[in-house]
Amino acid sequence: MSSADAPPVAGGSLLIAWQLNSKNVLIVGGGEVASQRIDSILATDAAHITVLAPAKGLHTRTKELIDAHTSRITYYDRRFSGPAEIHKMDMVLTALDDVNRSREICEMCRKARIPVNAADIPELCDFYFGAQIRDGPLQIMISTNGNGPRMAALVKDKIRKALSGGEGEAIERVGALRAKLKERAPGVGGQLGRRRMKWMSQVCNTWEIDDLTRLDDAAITKLLDEGWEKNTVPSPQQLFHCSKFAHSQVSISKTWPVLGSFVLGAVCTTLVFLARRR
Amino acid sequence: MSSADAPPVAGGSLLIAWQLNSKNVLIVGGGEVASQRIDSILATDAAHITVLAPAKGLHTRTKELIDAHTSRITYYDRRFSGPAEIHKMDMVLTALDDVNRSREICEMCRKARIPVNAADIPELCDFYFGAQIRDGPLQIMISTNGNGPRMAALVKDKIRKALSGGEGEAIERVGALRAKLKERAPGVGGQLGRRRMKWMSQVCNTWEIDDLTRLDDAAITKLLDEGWEKNTVPSPQQLFHCSKFAHSQVSISKTWPVLGSFVLGAVCTTLVFLARRR
Structure with a gap:
């Protein structure tokens, strides 16, 4: 939801992580909300963005983003012209002052079954945006289901303060550990798969986030040698042979x-x- | 992601709140993962669910959910039969051991442009599920982009501990306050709209979550009389005329x-x- 005045929505939403790898996203409009939409899509590191908006109406931030990301954003200095614009698009976001134009675009998208979001017109949206936190592979979304972005921002602040800032790195290191483990013990499912899952869970459950961030490639090899191979999970103290200074x-x-x-x-x-x- | 063994995904996802009001969701399969999918969709209070799975393979939890929610779930005791099954569906979730069957269903959905998730086969998914927290209108999703559900659960625990448990109620009360304010000062946009947004933001910024939960209907009327009408934002102490016992x-x-x-x-x-x- 982009507007503090948006009405509450009946029923909860299904919060999902939409995949945009090699997808095409069309953003119609160039104002401040359009710049927020571009930011959101750029953060996925994945999609190609097309922006349709007359140059004279571009917000400073929108212009900056278009200039800074020429390889990811294609910009056309014109208005939305008709159904041909959404051809080959995988997602459409409108950020227009013209409610009727937004409504027309949404109807075209619905017919073509292309997921669409219209800023400030919740009843036309297939999906909403929410407050987001990103730390490497960790992504957190906070939605108040249309009950105002201020409250989402308050909850976001609380969450930010509760996180150490090491979570993203810890998740990356656990990903690296899992990848190395799968090299040693390859295959999908079966008894080995179950043992692998169980051992990984034990590591995550017994090691603190801060300890996990210390798992560089050498430490991963050591943990696999002294842990996985001996069917045990050493503590960080045992593995690093030193006192827990940070703690x-x-x-x-x-x-x-x-x-x-x-x-x-x-x-x-x-x-x-x-x-x-x- | 449902599996601890899922590979990391390149690029971030776009976290969105998908709207399922009056939509039809098909779940193919009846095992444990299917029961988790049913739980996720039931939590939206919105969609109608169709479950396709032979009765002999139903997980206890799946059976319980089907029996407990007859008005929201239509159950067919048979396997997925072909493209006609996805006709009229707005979302499809497969939770099958048979990877090839899952792949076929995903291809049908992609052709028909129906959003699809295949459990344990990330490369076939339009979207992933993540760890979720729900407190009334507040929904939070934690995604590790395929780097394991254990880490998502650890972050979820941290977030749960950081929240007071009053956030959902506070968001509801702010929603009620906004609705009452819009009755007094109706209309979209313009100078009045900006004043309304600014005043609501000030209330959210100066009142604590715990104070906001105390805004019953009488307190809302008082806050509008003594705050909005006089163009000021009284503190909770001023409004309630008592010391902050909870604090x-x-x-x-x-x-x-x-x-x-x-x-x-x-x-x-x-x-x-x-x-x-x-």
Whole structure:
């Protein structure tokens, strides 16, 4: 939802991760909302974007994006001309002030069964956008089902603060570990497949996110040699043969108010005793 | 992704909230993964589900769901028979052990431009599922882009812990506030629309989630009378004329280790002094 004024939508949505590899996305319009749409599609690293909008109406940000991503964006300085525009498109996003034009485009797309989103006209949309967080392979979407982007942004802030920032890297390293494991123990399904899944789950369940980020290629080889091959899951301490420096840092920062209070209590009591001695 | 063994996917996905109001979803298969798919679609409160699977292969959970939701699920005790099955469907999900059959169904869907997901065969999918959190109108999706459901579950746990549990209700109350405001100041866009959006944003930015959950119908009327009409945003304290009980509870629970340490410090020092006196 792009507008704070959009009406609430009955029923929940199905949140899905749509695949845009080698797909064509048409964006009709060049204003601020169009620039947000371009940003969203660029973030997928996958689709080719076509932008249709008269140059005189382009938002500064839209212009910047078109100029900066010439290999991914094809720009036409004109209005939407008719059904031929959506031919060969896999997804269409309209971001127009003209509600009637948006409605026409949506109807064409629905006939051609092309997924379509019309900014600010929720009843015409096959799907909505939401607040997003991306950290490498990790993607998080927050949807309030049309109950306002401000609340989605508040929840997004809460989530951002709860994440360490290492999650994306940890997920990448786990992906690398799984790939190396599959080289050692190849094949799909069966008993080996089940053992592989179980061992990977144990690693993810017993290692902390911060520990997983330390799995460089050498550590992965060591973990497979000393873990997988011996049918066990070593702890990060066992694998790296060193104390958990990062963790003690965290716990010191959490315990200093407690330590400080202990000292303060001791000092106050000493003062009381000294005062009474006089 | 349903399998821990799924390969990582190149490029990010576009996370979207797909609308399933009055849509038809076909699920082919009746095993455990099929039951998870049924759960996902039921959670949207919106689509009608058709399940195609021989009764002898139904998972207990699948059978339970079919029996419990007869008005939303139509069940046929047979295998997928051919292209006629996908006629009138808006989305198709396969959850079959037979990879070749899944592939055939996906090809039929792609020809008919019907969005399709094939469990465990990422390269055939138009979209993936991810770990989900739902709290009323709030929906959150976590995708690792095929790098394993375990990591998605870890991130989901972190997010769950970071949320107070009041977010869904707060979003609902903000939706109710916006609806009431639009009754007082109707119309789309223009100067009034901008003022309305700005005022709503200020409320969301200055009120805490827990405060927003206290906006019952009477409080909404009061907030509009004392806030919107006077072009200001009263604080929750001003509106409710009482101290923030909930907040002081939280801070007590956070400060007790510090208080405890102070007392412990005092007691230890007293003991030292008493010991030295003897």
